[in-house]
Amino acid sequence: MAKTKIIGETKDAGFQFGLRKTFNIPYEEVWDFMFSANGLKLWLGLLANELAEKEYYKTKEGTEGEIRLIKEHSHIRLTWKKKGWDNVSQLQVRIISNNGKTVISFHHDHLLDGDQRSEMDVHWNRVMEKISKELENKS
Template identity: 25%
Template sequence: MATKTREPEPIDAYLASVADPAAKKTLGALRMQLRKLLPGATETISYRMPTFKVDGNAVAGFAFFKTHCGYYPFSGGVVPVLKAELDGYTTSKSGITFLPDEPLPAKLVKKLVQVRLAEIATRGQQAKGKRVVGKTAATGFQVGVVRTLPMTASALWEWVTKQPEHWLGTGAALKLKPGMPYEVPKRRGAPGVRGEIRVVKPGDRLRMTWQPDGWKKPATLQLTLVPKARGVSLGVHMENLPDAKAREAMRERWSKVLTNLAKD
């Protein structure tokens, strides 16, 4: 009986067609990293480029164009959120351009994937009104809440930095310097919280750890400001949450915080 020849996977065929050795190596390595970040994702070709899909949603894609490579999150909202990390790269709303012999850093690819997954989860909540439990091998349980507010980015940053008691909790105080610890006192109905400031980008982004009493490990909390035509979008993203229950609790917490802010 004749042995059937296995048809090459779509992305295998695409990479085999890339003549530039550096590009083939770089995109092959990028594919391997995406496999680790998105276990169980479907690998296919979309818009003539290798694409990773999760539950039918395109999360990441890449391609080679004669002299350069491109990375595409299939969203116009991901690149603006990470504009600080993408400083120095040629970008558009839909993607990032880089040279074949200068691959994107692994940490940057991880963040691009994280932001896209959080965006998909948030839009799913808004569109369907259902709970969406997001978990990946790279970030554990995560949640994202986004709201556009009728105010300027500078006014919102002032609120975030000068009035932390409204979003961190009563008694909270922040010193906006990487490495500085913070603590929120325990009060009736709410546990104490402690953490450390990690990244401060004035008017743009604040990243910190978040560990309430009873959590064995800290989660990561990031607040991102993105100017819009009619105000500014505030995105709250948490990752490495301990379980689905904590994820739902944080989704409800931050949804309430943003709703209250919109009323002020």
């Protein structure tokens, strides 16, 4: 009998969660905001150090990991370990230009289980709400 697939379960990357939202704001403006001190604080946390590729980071809230890749004006890929978690997950944040509009995409995988996926569903939706409010205030 075939195993019932659980929402968000992948074949080889644990559980995943993804969220995208399109903004009617120029691409460069969204990128600059997301990587400003204020933008980073919203989606990553208050950083104790600068973000640099192949370097470790830690936020004041206790999230930590390694920056795997920063592709300017495209995306960032990093490991992500929330304070209190035993496992390390992976996060990719993309800023995508789309016909004069801009898409912000969060893709979080290597989550431990469905509960952790649900926790990240709530987390990233709250983050996107905060980002939306900030971007709407800027435009």
